[in-house]
Every structure is written in structure tokens, then in C-alpha cells.
Amino acid sequence: MKADSSTVERFGLALLIRFTLLSLYLALVLPLPLLAPVNLRGWMASGLVLGLLLVLGLLSEQVETDSEGIRVQYPAWIRWLFRRGWCMAWSDIRALVPVGTSQGGTVYYVKAANRQHQLLPQRIERFDRFLTLLQERSAVNTDGIGRLTPPWTYQLLAVLAVLMVLAELLAALAVNQGWISLPAGFPG
Numbered sequence: 001m002k003a004d005s006s007t008v009e010r011f012g013l014a015l016l017i018r019f020t021l022l023s024l025y026l027a028l029v030l031p032l033p034l035l036a037p038v039n040l041r042g043w044m045a046s047g048l049v050l051g052l053l054l055v056l057g058l059l060s061e062q063v064e065t066d067s068e069g070i071r072v073q074y075p076a077w078i079r080w081l082f083r084r085g086w087c088m089a090w091s092d093i094r095a096l097v098p099v100g101t102s103q104g105g106t107v108y109y110v111k112a113a114n115r116q117h118q119l120l121p122q123r124i125e126r127f128d129r130f131l132t133l134l135q136e137r138s139a140v141n142t143d144g145i146g147r148l149t150p151p152w153t154y155q156l157l158a159v160l161a162v163l164m165v166l167a168e169l170l171a172a173l174a175v176n177q178g179w180i181s182l183p184a185g186f187p188g
Contacts, residue, residue, distance in 0.1 A: 007066070007067075008064055008065070008066045009064070009065050009066075009129070009130075009133065010062055010063070010064050011062070011063040011064075011065075011121070011124040011125055011126055011127075011129075011130050012060070012061075012062055012063075012124065012125055013059050013060075013061060013123055013124060013125070014123055014124060014125045014127070015125060016151060016154050016155065016158065017059075017123050017154055018059045019158060020154045020155075020157050020158040020161065021055065021059060022055065022056075022059070023158055023161035023162055023165065024157065024161040025051065025052065025055050026052075026161070026165055027161040027162075027164035027165045027168070028164075029048050029051060030048070030165060030168055031168050031172075032044050032047075032048065033045040033048060034172060054081075057074065057077075057078035057081065057082065058078075058082065060074060060075050060078060061073070061074050061082075061085075061121075062074070062075065063121045063124050063130065065130070065133050065134075065137075068089055068090070069087060069088050069089040069090045069091075069092070069093075069137075070087065070088050070090075070110070070134075071085065071086075071087040072085050072086050072087070072118070072121060073085030073086075073087075086118045088110060088112055088116070088118060090137040090138045091113075091138075092112040092113045092114070093110055093111070093112060093113075093134075093138035093140055094111050094112060094113055094140075095111045095140060096108045096109070096110060096111070096120060096140050096141075096142065096145065097109040097111050097117065101148075105148050105149065106148075107119060107120070107122065107148060108120040108122070108145060120145075122145075122146075122147050122148040123147065123148060123149075127147055131145060
């Protein structure tokens with residue numbers, strides 16, 4: 001079924017990728033305030049919260065399509081800090097240009113009539129639907145275009161990050177309950 005061309009469709013970052021990156025951030029920084037000297041713990045906790053807001057901002061990029069074209073932008077609350085985004089009319093899109101990455105993957109640039117190139121968002125939710133809209137409305141061929149990274153890589157990273165967070169919480173519980181003790185010279 002073909003969607004109404006006046007309908008705006010929004011595509012955010014894929015949930016698996018968002019969850020994985022948030023879990024990884026927490027796994028890496030959660031222990032820092034507890035490991036810091038007592039007089040720096042407040043600063044470290046504040047930095048952790050500020051960092052979390054920045055990560056949430058980075059992960060909030062949105063792709064919008066409507067009858068006019070494509071828009072890629074961040075929400076207003078974080079847009080002032082990150083790149084402004086881009087937009088391109090369907091009628092201006094001329095081609096998709098593949099570029100190999102150093103890890104062996106392929107990214108694609110959307111090439112416009114004015115020779116402007118913009119990175120095709122490949123980590124968004126409902127990516128197949130986005131490609132269908134791109135092909136229908138711009139007449140470029142999207143056959144053979146896939147996600148930048150296979151899902152199993154994010155699934156594995158998510159499992160490892162969750163295991164790290166669980167291990168850190170278990171270690172904190174063990175120290176708090178007196179099951180293990182820290183060395184005498186520990187700064188905390």
C-alpha cells in the first residue's frame with residue numbers, strides 16, 4: 001500500500017543501537033563517581049549526568065520525510081550544540097554514491113543536483129520503509145543498500161555492556177554489604 005504523499009514520516013535512531021550505546025555509556029562511567037576521592041564524587045556525578053544528557057542528545061537525531069523531501073535534524077533542545085542538519089527536495093536527488101569504510105562496510109551519500117552530498121542515514125528504525133520512500137519519491141535505485149552494521153554486532157555489544165553494568169552493581173553491593181573490602185590505600 002502506498003502512503004499518502006502529504007504524510008510526514010519520522011525515523012529515529014534504531015532502538016537496538018540507542019539501547020546499546022546508552023548501556024555502553026553507563027557501563028563505562030557508572031563506577032567513576034564511586035571510585036573518585038570523596039571530595040570529587042559530586043563533580044564526577046554531575047559530569048556523569050551531563051554526559052548522559054549529551055549522549056541522549058546525540059542519539060535523538062530524527063529523519064523526516066514528507067511530500068517535499070528529506071530532513072535530518074536534531075530536536076530543538078539539543079540542536080544548538082550539534083550540527084544543524086540538512087534537507088533535500090526529492091526532485092533534487094540525483095544518485096546514491098557508495099563509499100567504502102575502513103572497517104569494510106559501505107556508506108552512501110545522497111547526491112543532489114547542485115552537487116551537494118549528504119550522508120544517507122543507515123542506522124534508523126524502519127530503514128526498509130525509508131529506502132522504499134527514497135526510491136519511490138526520488139527515482140534513485142536503492143536495491144542492495146543495507147544497514148551500515150549488521151544487528152548482531154550491536155546485540156553482542158549490548159549484552160557485554162549489560163553484563164558490565166551488572167558486574168559493577170554486584171561489586172558495589174558486595175562492598176556495601178562488607179562481603180569484600182577495599183585496599184587500605186583506596187582513595188574512596
